[in-house]
Each structure stands twice: as C-alpha cells, then as structure tokens.
Amino acid sequence: MTQLEREDVQGLVFSGYAAMHEARYLFYEVADPAGARRWLGELAARVTTGSAGEGAHCTNVALTHRGLAALGLDPEPLSTFAPPFQEGMTTPYRQRVLGDVGPSAPDMWAWGGPPGSDSSAPEDRLHVLLLLFAPDGGAMDSLLDAEMSRATGEGALRHLQTLQPEPLPGTISAGKFGVEHFGFADGMSQPVIQGTGQEDELAGEQARRHVVATGEFVLGYPNGYGELTPSPWLPGPDSGKVDLGRNGTYLVVRQLKQDVHGFRELVRRLAGTVGDDADAEARFAAKLVGRWYSGAPLARTPHRDDVDLATDNAFGYAEVDPYGERCPLGAHIRRANPRDSTAPERARALELTNLHRILRRGRVYGPGLPDAATEDDLVERGLIFICMSANIERQFEFVQQTWCNNPKFSGLYEEQDPVLGTPPPEGGLFTVQGSPFATRARGLTNFVTVRGGAYFFLPGVRGLLSLAGRS
C-alpha cells in the first residue's frame, strides 16, 4: 500500500489539537485574485501538517468552491470537485438531505446563507476559511495579529467574520474529553485512520470497529472499497492531469446552536417516561443520547451512570442490545454510528458501517448555562461542528440523512434523531424500547438549530502550491 504522506496532509486530519486551547475560524473573501494566490502560496509553508509536531501554534486553511473560482481556477478543473462541494450546502435538495428546514433553513443563517440573505458571510462571498489554534489567549492574540495582517494587509483578502469557540477544555472541565452544552462528554468515538500507526494499538474486534481505510479521509489512497475516490485535477503538461486532490479532503463546518434550557425542560417534562425515581431525569437524558452525562454508554451500563466507563468505546449493539432495551434504537449515538447493527452478520455490519464514518473536530462556543438557571438567559451557545470525509455524500450526508434524520431508521416508524432532529410542529416522538413493551415519549421539541454552514476543500500542501500557481 502507498505510504501515507503525512507531511503533505494538513494536521487537522490527524488531530483536534487538544493542547491548543484557543481556536479561531476566520472567513475571508478574495479581493485580489493574484494577491490571494500569492498569500496562499506563502501560507502553504506555514500550514501545520501531519508530520510536524504541533509546535507553538497551528494553522490550517480550506476553500469553498466559490473561493477556488475567485482565485481564478478555470471552469474545467472546478467541475472535477465532488458535486456537493460544487453545489454548496444551501440548495433545496441539500436542505432536504441535511434536514435544514424550519428554523434551521439557510435563509436564517448567520453565515453561509444564500446570496441576498442576512448572512454576514453569504455563500457567494465566503471563499476562504483560515483555522488558527494556539495554546492560550496571549499566543492566540499574536497569531491572529500576524495572520490577519498577512491576509488583508496588501488587500488580497477581505475579512468577513470570525467564529470563536470557547477555550478548551470546554465549558466544564471533565478530564480528557470535552463536554458539550447539554452536559454530555463528547468526542469519545473517532475512527482510526489506517496508515497513521494508531491502528497498531488496536486488535481484533476493536480494530474491526474503529480502523477505517485511509482513502475514506484522505484523497489519493484506497477507500473502504479498495478504490480511489474521484479526485479533482488540473490540466497538466502534455494533456496530462495534475492531481489536485491528493492528500486533501473535504471539510464540513456547521454552527449548531443548542437550546440548553429547552433541553433541560423537556427532560424534566418527559422523565416520567422512564420512571418516577430520583434518577429518572438523568436516565431519560441518557436514553435520548445513548450515553450517560459522564460518557458511559448505555449499551454497557444500562441502569446507572458509571464514570469508570466514561471513555469506553469497546462496545457493539448486536450481541448485548439487539432490541434497544438498553440503548434505544433511535438514540443519538446509535443513529450517528450504528456499529455492528447494520447487517445480520456482525463483522460484515462493521464493514458496512465503516463506509460512512466521519472525523469530527468540533468545539463548543458560547458560555455554559449555569446548572441552577431556572430560565433561559437567551445567550447563544452551541457547537461549531467540523468534520472531514473524502466522500461528502457517502459519509457526512449519509450519516445525516440515512441514519440521523431517517424516520425509518432501524425499523422505526416516525421519529428522528431526538437531539439533532427538527420535529414536526405538533411535537416529535421518541420510542424507548423496554420490557414488556416500549414506552413512547411524545412532544419532543427542537433543541439544535443550524446557524451557518458550508462545504470546504482542505487541500494537501502540494495542492495549495498548485492552487497558488507555484507547482
């Protein structure tokens, strides 16, 4: 197999940069194409790759399809990119695929919305995403100063907006993993990319469960089918092609606003579904998510939270919980990664599931709602969701459409992901499987609203140089 060229792949593919507590995501518009290409070419030397250590700070860069056009890329190579990336996230079709309807419709987005909407960075002007990471506030300030002046100093780019996640470790410190605003430990389960060396630590069932082909996340390597995912190219010398995609990937950014007060209210209101004891609220919340607040999976500990299992990721559903009596069939984590439950035969099911994995790099934004809050403080908070996949349709969009938003997931009838979904106005349904028969919680409301989003291309370093015209 081809050796993974880590030195040519941007570092975000391999790491969430946990040591970098501060992050800023900057949106730019190309003002001067020649200047922007020059800037990109110089930036290529500063970009954090997968081979270097994280150093004093980290820099990564990604572009939208409109951004590539604004840099002056010709229509022919532009048409070789993946269709969702070309079309963007706001078409009526993609709204249906992603469930971006009602309050989450792109017309209402704070950024990335269709041209003419109130978005501060509408999709026709959203060209470049610069991702900056630094260990603390002071380091971030100087990094920001330096990068901002390089980008805009000579008029190459126009700054549109900056997204600012909360400093790690997030709103509440809870050891290794971040805690998202609803209060759940997050980010436990990530695919392990073949060829990074991390797969050597896993064996047997754990390897089958988590190790995913390199080409699922980096273009230019065999994917889960043993094939190369179609990659964008530039016309090269002698009517050949220059592979622009090699060591690049597609990056999805979505700003997901969370209604924490609404979530807590709902949990209080419907906790009776799973009992009337003191733990009923925590248990009902866990049923919705599929993990307890600590992160411990219901599939492993169905009756009570267990911090010893907080980081546990060595579980499946087929053997211990085929009917959803521990972790409901429609729970968030069971939908987002159904593991060994997608086919009758477990090993095959894991293979099938792993054709739809994504690398998540989300960070929370906005201050946490105090535990004692009795009413909504109306402060915006949520998750800046970032994920990467080589095939947007088969990976990110599939998870969203066929697993999370699909009312028929796992033989169910009419319910969506209880956390991410947009329930109908009359309220959503959530079935808690149990003995002797299931309980249905009705009246679920919407807790997560999309506030912005876009598809980006995260080129390899050589790809950046090609785009800058320096190859």
Place this chain on the structure above:
Amino acid sequence: MRQAAFTILTPVLPGHCTALSELLTSIGDAVVDDQRLGLSGLDRLHYASFSILPGGEGPRLAFEGNIDGSPSAFLENLLDVSASAIDDVYSHCAGYPPLADGDREPTLRYLLDRDIGADTFFVAWPGHSLDMIRREDELRRWIQDFLDEPEQASLRRSDPENVHRAVVEAVRDDPSIRWALEAEPLPFLVRHPRTVLVLLAAPALAGLVAIVVAAARRGTARRPARLFLATVAAAAAGALARLRAAELADDHRERSRTTDWETVYTAWSKNLSQFRHREDAKGQNHLTSIADIKPGLFRFVTLRTVLAVIRAVATLSPVRGQLGGITSIHFARWVITPDRRLIFLSNFDGSWENYLGDFVDLAARGLTAVWTNTHNDVGFPHTTWLVEQGARDEARFKAFARRGMEPTLLWYSAYPGLSVANISNNRAIREGLRRPQDAGGTEAWLRRL
C-alpha cells in the same frame, strides 16, 4: 390478492415532449391532492409513475403501475374515473383514440396493447393488498394508542401473556377493529415458497440424477446419457468462453475510448438537478433508468437468462421483503423493450445514495450480471465472469447508474409513510394477535409494538 405490473410505452407525438412533460410535472407536484388523474382515490394502486424515455423511433411515454389484480381491471377503472385527464395526457401520444369519442373499448385496447409488462417483477410482500397494508397499519396505531393510555399503566408491570390477552380483548371489544382477529391468509406460494421450490426442483433434480446414474452404469441408456452430459458440458464451456471473449472485447473498447468516463460523467452531471426536483422529498424515492443493451445476440440472451434467474430467486426465495439482501425495495422491475433497451423502475425507501450503496455493498454480483450487458456513455465498470468486479467499482457504478436515469415526471406512492420493514412488522403484529408467530413467542411479539 396477486400484485401485477404494467409498463405501457406509447410514442410521443413530435414536438409534444415539453407540453407533456409540463402537464405530468404539474400533476405530479401535488399528486396526493390531485383530482385530475385522481390516483390517490384508486384502491388497487400501490405505486405509479410517468416518465418520458428515449427510444429508437423517438421519445416514448412510460406509464408504470404496481397494482392489485389485473392490469385490464385496473385500467378500466382508471378510464372510468379519470377520463378527461387520461385524454389530456395521451393526446400527446401517437394513435391515441380519446375517451371523449364515447367508446371506452378502443382506448383500453390502445393501452393494453402497448403494455410490455415486466421481464422481472419484484414485490417485497407478495399477496399484501393495498387495503390490507393500510388496515394493518391502522391496527398497529390502534394497539399502540391502547397501550399508551394512562389506564393501561398497570400492564407495564404485567407479564407478556397478560398484556397480549388484554390487547386481544380490547381489539375484540371494538367493532371498528375487530376484523383484525379474523384470519386473512396470504396466497399459498407466498406462505410456502420452500414447498413450491421443492415441488418444482425435485423432478428436475431426479431427472439429472437418473442421467448421471445411467451414464455411470452399463446398459442401453449409457451412451445417450453420456452424450447428453458431454453436450451440456461442451455448451457450458462454450458459453463461458464466449462470455470471456465478450468481456475482453469490452475491455479493449474501454482502453481505446477517447474520453475517460470521469470526464464524460463530470460533463453530464450538471443535469443532476433535474432529478432532484423531487428526490428525497419524502421517505421514499422512485428511480427510472434506461440503458442500451450491448450489441449482438449473446448479450441479449445472457441478459434474458439473468433476468429469468433473478425472477425465479425473487419468486421462490424463502426470505421475503428483500432482493439480494436489499431490504428497502417495495416494487421494482426490469423490462426489455422491443428496441433493445433495458428499463429499470424501482420504488424504494430512503435516499438514492443509500439505495445505490446497498447495490454495491449487498447485491453487487446480481446487479453486475444484469447491467454488464448494457452500456451508456459512462460505461459499465470492468467485469469478469459476468458477476465479478463490476458494481464493486463504487464510484464508476454510481456514475453509470446516475447517467442512466431519466427524470420521473409524476410519481405516486399509496403509502409514503410506510417502509418495507414497517409493512412486515404490521403484518406480524396482526398475525400475532391470534397466535404469536415469532420464535421468541409473546415477548418478541410485544417488541414489535
């Protein structure tokens, strides 16, 4: 009741494609409330579609129906209730005798004569009439609502047998739902595919054994038996050699093509938006596709044979509700047209991406055996021995499939809210009222609720 398929192909009058397409799209945009064709009022119609397909002698209107009972009975009824809309649609087709002329018979003949049926017709749940599917879903809701009543809270602490008994009693007490306790068996073939399989296969197998035995023993039958086996073996070897030769010729053509498939597909893919007008609007989708059969008799015969095998497997498979492991198809058909094209029409649950992914992941061999005999300008992926590789080349197979699609102008589903799995679950709930059929007994029955 048996389900039937009709595929009515009629030539579109020159210059009429746009008007016809606009008419069908306008009906299709609000198909549930539409009163012109009134499809939602037809109690024997599961799925229907209209599309305009390319043909050797110009474009043709394809009218697909998936129905209970016979096409003639269904069409008679349709002509009675939707005369003027049928006239409006078919006035764009050559040779159509309008109903407005006063006589229904010529119109009915016109449509029936142009019905080319299906070479392979797959039905997820044969024998389930539309009426039964709808009633059994009503029953499922009724029972769930009953169990959710606050007055039934004590049942949650009860044992499964008690819960079952309480449900049966409640159903019996409600005259509107009491029908559910009566037996409503499916046809014999549907309930006992294994028995039918044995009855059909046994004589053939016995004959083969007799020939092999005769060939091995001394006697008068030895020579003809050996001759027969040798002929069969020679024919099989000949067919395989012919197949490899055809595949090598395909490989050669592929190497000598001037534009690679990715470029061809990229150029075509701007057409994608015309399919997405309605794609993924609901939980179910429709797919219309057409491909040319590769030239020569060999590919034609191979395709017919493969379709016959799939038909036999689909009809006699003891596991219902799936085709080659794919569990999302309600009704699908392959039809070979008189001008050597292969039409594929499918009504399925979930997204196109999921459906095509299932093709690649679960049923690559069977689908390769079908479509490797066809081509379009993307071209079917490199195939060996009829079933190997082919659809496993995920990206190219999906591009080939997308390229072969034609927009479905009007599509109707009688139960957009029910998946293949829902229909079977509802059926099992109903059957289990009288006696739980699941291996896990009453507990397993209760899990269905």
